[in-house]
Amino acid sequence: MNETVSLLQAHRSSRSYKSDPVPDEILDAIIESAHRAPTSANIQEVSLVVVRNATSRARIAEIAGNQPWIAQAPVFITVVMDLYKTGLGVEKAGAEQVAQRSLEGIFFATCDAGIILATLMTAARSFGLGIVPIGGIRRDPQAMIDLLGLPKNTFPLVGVALGYVDHESQQRPRMPIESFRHEEKYHAEALRPAIDAYDLTLQEYWQKVGRKGGLTWSENTAEHCKAFSRMLKPIANKQGFTLEV
């Protein structure tokens, strides 16, 4: 073990923030860390929009489905898949960009966006800040596009609120490791026993923390995956991500 691994293994999302601002030099170091993160083939097709303005944060809190901690925390960073920026480079090289029309373009940009998001969170937590990643901005991506002035061939994939924590949250248990880590090949037979065990573990955890009506993992996953929670294809298409190949 070392300091970094201890920090990673202690991850939790925080949903209660003080209004204290994040000092500029700390925010700079966090963003510089993300800027140095690995990126597919050095393409660097991710951009950040840093929002500190309280009116904009209140609007994002609303867009994300009324998440008050977004308005509370002093900084919100949107992680943008950015094939507009790359398009300028491709044009400068005398060619026409088509990557945005392919699933591969979505794959490399979302994966790099996830790397950037993780790096922001790890760096922020290393300075004692709390974080909460926000996929809820995809409830209304058009509103985010309008708020941030995002051009064609971009998409607001995910965001993160950060600030000094008021009330610290507990760390929720994860599924048994056998459902996550497979050796040499995928071992489907390990899954059902792990799911059954975890459904019980989560029930016990909800009891321990006094949460009534807490769902098992299976029930929670069903809530999120049994219907099309977000029909994003028309907005992605309009932005230029046409998923042709």
Next chain:
Amino acid sequence: MNETVSLLQAHRSSRSYKSDPVPDEILDAIIESAHRAPTSANIQEVSLVVVRNATSRARIAEIAGNQPWIAQAPVFITVVMDLYKTGLGVEKAGAEQVAQRSLEGIFFATCDAGIILATLMTAARSFGLGIVPIGGIRRDPQAMIDLLGLPKNTFPLVGVALGYVDHESQQRPRMPIESFRHEEKYHAEALRPAIDAYDLTLQEYWQKVGRKGGLTWSENTAEHCKAFSRMLKPIANKQGFTLEV
């Protein structure tokens, strides 16, 4: 600054490895760190396949377009978008999963996969290991699916090779920060000057490290984005990711 931020800002990919194995307790701590990383709505829809078998690593090196460092490094971890696992939970809750048929399902799973990948890389580097992320497994996803025995509703998104570094690589300069960090709104006007400056910076860097024929960022990006490098939709569809909404 602190130890973790120094580590993040010193990121580089390594392409030269010793054959020394990674001790089990270190690999366990790296994977446990990724297992604790944040995941969308606690869905935990990412799985890892850890490959140490030399024959499999040689095969992955070939699939990824002949990248010898994959065969050289003692460990290769594939990061799998896993809506097969979630489907078992949804079924247990008496419902039918449809998330895999939506772009939203792709977005949350790829973003979480990127978070897991970043966490694996940061944890590995904190133990003094080198890493190289490998998107090249998407050159032939079907070969990876066959090799790893991946079920329906899964996709091998990305991988990472890790081990003790033989010859350390240099850190390549990044684009100017103004092309990455935007304040309050997206500032498109910052991009062209940043691209022009970076094209020159990279040319100077290639000269400094003695690489002949090194491309500017614009030229490199054009090479990757001007054609459909990978036509993944049929394989994603076959796996269950049908992109209907």
